[in-house]
Amino acid sequence: MLNKEKTNHQPLSHLDWLESEAIYILREVAGQCSNPVLLFSGGKDSLCILRLAEKAFRPGRFPFPLMHIDTGHNYQEVIDFRDQRAAELGERLIVRSVEDSMKRGTVVLKSADESRNKHQSVTLLEAIEEFGFDCCIGGARRDEEKARAKERIMSFRDEFGQWDPKNQRPELWSLYNARSHKGENIRAFPISNWTEMDVWQYIEREKLQLPSIYFAHQRDVVMRSGSIVPVNVPLVNGEVTNPVKAGEEIINMQVRFRTVGDISCTAPVISDADTVSKIVLETATSTITERGATRLDDQTSDASMEQRKKEGYF
Amino acid sequence: MSNVTKQHNDSLLRFMTCGSVDDGKSTLIGRLLFDTKTILADTLTQISNTSKKRGMEAVDLSLLTDGLQAEREQGITIDVAYRYFSTGTRKYIIADAPGHEQYTRNMVTAASTANLAIILIDARRGVLTQTRRHSYLAHLVGIQHIVVAVNKMDLVNYDQATYDKICADYLTFANEIGFAQARDIKFLPMSALAGDMLVDRLDNMPWYTGETLLEILESAPAAHTEGDEEFRFPVQFVCRPHASADADLHDFRGFMGRIESGNIAVGDAVTVLPNGYQSKVKAIQIGDEQLRSAQTEQSVTLLLEDEIDTSRGDMIVKTGSSIEPVKQIEAFVCWLSETPLSPARTYVIRHTTRESKAKVGTIAYKVDVNTLEEQATSDLKMNDIARITFKLAQPLMVDSYSANRATGAFIVIDESTNNTVGAGMIV
Numbered sequence: 001m002l003n004k005e006k007t008n009h010q011p012l013s014h015l016d017w018l019e020s021e022a023i024y025i026l027r028e029v030a031g032q033c034s035n036p037v038l039l040f041s042g043g044k045d046s047l048c049i050l051r052l053a054e055k056a057f058r059p060g061r062f063p064f065p066l067m068h069i070d071t072g073h074n075y076q077e078v079i080d081f082r083d084q085r086a087a088e089l090g091e092r093l094i095v096r097s098v099e100d101s102m103k104r105g106t107v108v109l110k111s112a113d114e115s116r117n118k119h120q121s122v123t124l125l126e127a128i129e130e131f132g133f134d135c136c137i138g139g140a141r142r143d144e145e146k147a148r149a150k151e152r153i154m155s156f157r158d159e160f161g162q163w164d165p166k167n168q169r170p171e172l173w174s175l176y177n178a179r180s181h182k183g184e185n186i187r188a189f190p191i192s193n194w195t196e197m198d199v200w201q202y203i204e205r206e207k208l209q210l211p212s213i214y215f216a217h218q219r220d221v222v223m224r225s226g227s228i229v230p231v232n233v234p235l236v237n238g239e240v241t242n243p244v245k246a247g248e249e250i251i252n253m254q255v256r257f258r259t260v261g262d263i264s265c266t267a268p269v270i271s272d273a274d275t276v277s278k279i280v281l282e283t284a285t286s287t288i289t290e291r292g293a294t295r296l297d298d299q300t301s302d303a304s305m306e307q308r309k310k311e312g313y314f
Numbered sequence: 315m316s317n318v319t320k321q322h323n324d325s326l327l328r329f330m331t332c333g334s335v336d337d338g339k340s341t342l343i344g345r346l347l348f349d350t351k352t353i354l355a356d357t358l359t360q361i362s363n364t365s366k367k368r369g370m371e372a373v374d375l376s377l378l379t380d381g382l383q384a385e386r387e388q389g390i391t392i393d394v395a396y397r398y399f400s401t402g403t404r405k406y407i408i409a410d411a412p413g414h415e416q417y418t419r420n421m422v423t424a425a426s427t428a429n430l431a432i433i434l435i436d437a438r439r440g441v442l443t444q445t446r447r448h449s450y451l452a453h454l455v456g457i458q459h460i461v462v463a464v465n466k467m468d469l470v471n472y473d474q475a476t477y478d479k480i481c482a483d484y485l486t487f488a489n490e491i492g493f494a495q496a497r498d499i500k501f502l503p504m505s506a507l508a509g510d511m512l513v514d515r516l517d518n519m520p521w522y523t524g525e526t527l528l529e530i531l532e533s534a535p536a537a538h539t540e541g542d543e544e545f546r547f548p549v550q551f552v553c554r555p556h557a558s559a560d561a562d563l564h565d566f567r568g569f570m571g572r573i574e575s576g577n578i579a580v581g582d583a584v585t586v587l588p589n590g591y592q593s594k595v596k597a598i599q600i601g602d603e604q605l606r607s608a609q610t611e612q613s614v615t616l617l618l619e620d621e622i623d624t625s626r627g628d629m630i631v632k633t634g635s636s637i638e639p640v641k642q643i644e645a646f647v648c649w650l651s652e653t654p655l656s657p658a659r660t661y662v663i664r665h666t667t668r669e670s671k672a673k674v675g676t677i678a679y680k681v682d683v684n685t686l687e688e689q690a691t692s693d694l695k696m697n698d699i700a701r702i703t704f705k706l707a708q709p710l711m712v713d714s715y716s717a718n719r720a721t722g723a724f725i726v727i728d729e730s731t732n733n734t735v736g737a738g739m740i741v
Contacts, residue, residue, distance in 0.1 A: 011325050011536050011538075011539050012325070012326075012609075012611050012612065013324060013325065014324055014325060014326040014404070014405040016612070017325075017326045017611060018326075019613075020572060020611055020612050020613040021613075023572075023600075023613035024550070024572045024613050027550040027551045027570055027571070027613070028550065028667075030550075030551050031550050031551050031626045031667060054601055055600055055601035055613075056570070056613070057551075057553065057570075058601055058602060059553070059555050059558070059560070059563050059566060059568075059602075060553040060554070060555040060558075060568075061555065061558075063551075142396050142398070143398050149395040149396055149397065150393045150394065150395045150396075165393070168393070169733055169734040170419060170420075170423045170650045170734050170737070171423065171734070172422070172423050172426040172427075172723070172725060172734075172737045173426045173427065173719065173720065173723045173725075174427075174572075174720070175664055175665075175666075175723065175724065175725045177664065177725065177727060177732070177733075177734045179727065179732035180732060181732065192396075193396070193398070193407055195398050195400070197400065198405075
């Protein structure tokens with residue numbers, strides 16, 4: 001296990017600096033919070049955080065469990081990957097599902113095919129209460145969306161899980177304040193300062209495994225309001241989601257996903273990048289932002305992300 | 315594209331921009347992002363639509379940094395925003411803070427992580443009160459590299475005499491406050507609106523042959539690369555996997571933390587403060603990687619030769635280092651909270667990974683950030699900066715802020731709300 005050797009003379013590269021900062025943040029959470037949890041979706045950002053947690057805490061165990069808030073509308077490949085990764089790490093994985101919240105009546109969909117992404121907030125808050133978590137570690141980045149540009153590394157949420165942009169703690173130097181009273185909650189973002197490019201470069205450098213849907217593959221899609229929408233997607237529970245609508249033509253296309261979320265709101269992009277290094281190149285030459293291309297739920301209005309965050313969304 | 319792989323090995327610079335919307339600060343940032351091709355097509359479409367909606371002819375690049383709905387409704391910027399761009403040779407993090415007087419706390423926040431500050435001056439208006447305020451705050455918070463950017467040169471016909479006079483005025487003021495000797499100050503003329511002297515050099519100012527803004531940024535030294543700093547390692551977390559299935563790990567005791575300054579090598583003699591236990595470094599690790607030595611800003615795990623009882627909040631230094639636990643500190647404190655400081659109350663001070671209860675001893679004076687005058691005071695309100703002593707319940711291992719930004723800084727926490735209410739820089 002302890003076999004590599006290295007000496008250091010150069011100033012840190014930007015990836016080393018970002019890695020060190022993220023490890024520092026994870027350790028601050030462990031040092032300051034009594035019952036934290038790491039939110040893990042199987043997506044690329046949370047996979048980076050798992051690697052960072054290994055570097056932060058091995059040879060010890062992680063001082064927090066992993067938790068996934070499952071919308072029930074996730075790609076099978078991602079769910080399988082999630083379970084496999086947690087098992088490899090030997091860490092505890094908690095899964096709480098939006099469908100259970102629906103059964104309890106705490107989540108009510110306007111229509112059956114409505115995106116369940118925003119309803120994750122309800123299930124997340126229920127899980128926080130169930131386990132008494134005082135801090136949730138997440139993979140959000142400031143470059144994702146402009147409402148995130150002012151997000152803190154340690155972001156304070158009140159008893160209702162709400163983010164009040166005007167009532168956030170000033171964050172100076174690396175002196176993070178993760179204190180909370182009972183019922184309140186801190187959201188900690190160790191890769192706040194990373195960009196999509198940094199994430200891919202880190203995945204490449206650390207040779208991280210990813211769910212297959214991040215790589216170019218053939219998929220049945222339709223064009224809907226200018227976006228590529230995957231159709232007839234089989235779900236984990238055996239149902240099929242995103243049926244084709246009348247008048248739509250199914251096209252079999254080579255695509256990959258730049259983000260992985262609820263099936264109903266995550267669109268793939270046309271791509272032939274089937275390796276991490278090709279994705280790094282593609283990211284460097286991309287002319288569309290990550291969320292712009294792929295997150296159908298952010299395009300609703302200029303302020304839609306800010307609104308969802310105020311309601312307790314990650 | 316050759317830059318993509320090269321970037322793996324390139325450094326990072328954090329800088330801040332000081333100025334108000336009127337100085338073209340948002341345009342400056344928008345222009346840097348745009349000219350370094352950081353702005354992608356969908357974002358550009360979005361701001362171009364908004365520009366049209368607001369009746370503007372050209373795309374307003376300042377909209378790129380226009381953050382929250384609450385702010386847009388009020389037409390102001392109320393907080394620090396962080397932006398990112400990369401040139402292929404360096405990654406940049408911009409801390410963008412509003413520059414008005416009532417936002418002193420935001421400027422201090424933004425400055426706390428910056429190694430370079432761009433101070434914007436409107437060429438038509440020259441050195442103003444706010445220029446002094448921004449310079450003083452950058453100075454106070456220990457930013458080593460100052461770029462005085464004389465913007466809106468297009469509105470003074472790119473006139474060299476105007477530029478020269480502003481530079482001379484600024485230097486006079488900088489000398490008055492002892493700023494010019496202590497800091498690396500660079501000047502440049504530019505037009506953020508026209509995109510002149512930021513990334514590209516246009517034909518408007520042939521008389522200026524110095525570096526463009528991006529050239530200055532590309533060559534600015536990264537943090538911790540200038541001068542010698544002593545080794546400081548605040549312990550964040552202690553790893554003791556004694557219950558592990560792996561019997562080899564039962565005696566493992568790893569001290570986890572980030573090297574805040576200096577460097578360390580296997581075999582170095584170290585002292586653990588405040589108790590003063592001495593030992594030697596047995597191993598240095600990052601995850602499962604073994605290092606012979608490690609340097610500032612690296613998060614590592616240190617193993618020592620001897621079994622020493624050490625916990626979060628202790629500090630590992632090299633044996634013989636000039637640092638002592640103290641129970642009183644004197645500092646410049648910027649008050650961040652709407653609730654004024656109450657000298658009768660007990661606060662919590664967080665310094666590195668350590669906390670102590672603290673009470674105000676004396677308030678020597680507060681500083682008028684516009685005139686830089688010292689004024690007697692008995693209270694401290696939001697955005698005030700004062701020189702204060704604190705009495706501490708627990709000893710802290712401190713350096714002066716001018717010697718070490720990590721071990722010279724602290725925050726003040728109000729335990730009733732858990733809010734961060736003050737930021738301190740130890741004298």
